[in-house]
Amino acid sequence: PSFPPACAHRPLMDPTTFEWNFGITWAKETYLCYEVEVREGDAWVPAKEHEGFLRNEALSSLSPVLRHAELCFLRGVSDWDLDEGKQYRLTYMSWSPCPNCAPKLVEFLDENSHVTLRIFPARIHTKSRGYQDGLRNLRDAGAQLAIMTLKEHQHCWDTFVDNQGQPFRPWPNLVEHIETKSQELKDILRLRFLPPAPPSPSLPGPVSASGSPASS
């Protein structure tokens, strides 16, 4: 049998799964589409052999632990054994990482200076406390975070979905969804929670090392 070019080296996602995971509804499973590029001179060149998609691992007889999609991805990346003498750019499209997975991604970036990471979430994982700090720490670790726009949806559709040769047709309200989520992410990344205000407004001013009030 002959396969269309996109099928030649990997399976494709069915369009319904794509809509459930990258649309505006709340899916039970999480899919993650990923791509790898390697630096050659001034250009990023796709490493096609490493692109694909995966799903989180739910509890089952085959999988005794629950593993979020990001951690499945990190496990896959470490299996690739990327050459430390080269520079790589990993890009994935999924949800934003939860506060448990975000530190694992930070740790990965800290330990792999030859790798940079771009994350395009379709939605923000808001179910667990601390998700905002997780995203800010990830940004501070050098990861780029931006909500998937129509451009990324289109790209995913063309690259990872069994699209039957059809063009991507944005779902109703997708544009509004992208605008809302982009603003939400921008607000999260902009804000740092300030330390609590001092208990009394009449505290003495700053004191210099010599013990006398600091002058400015």
Ligand SMILES: [Zn+2]
């Ligand atoms: Zn997670």
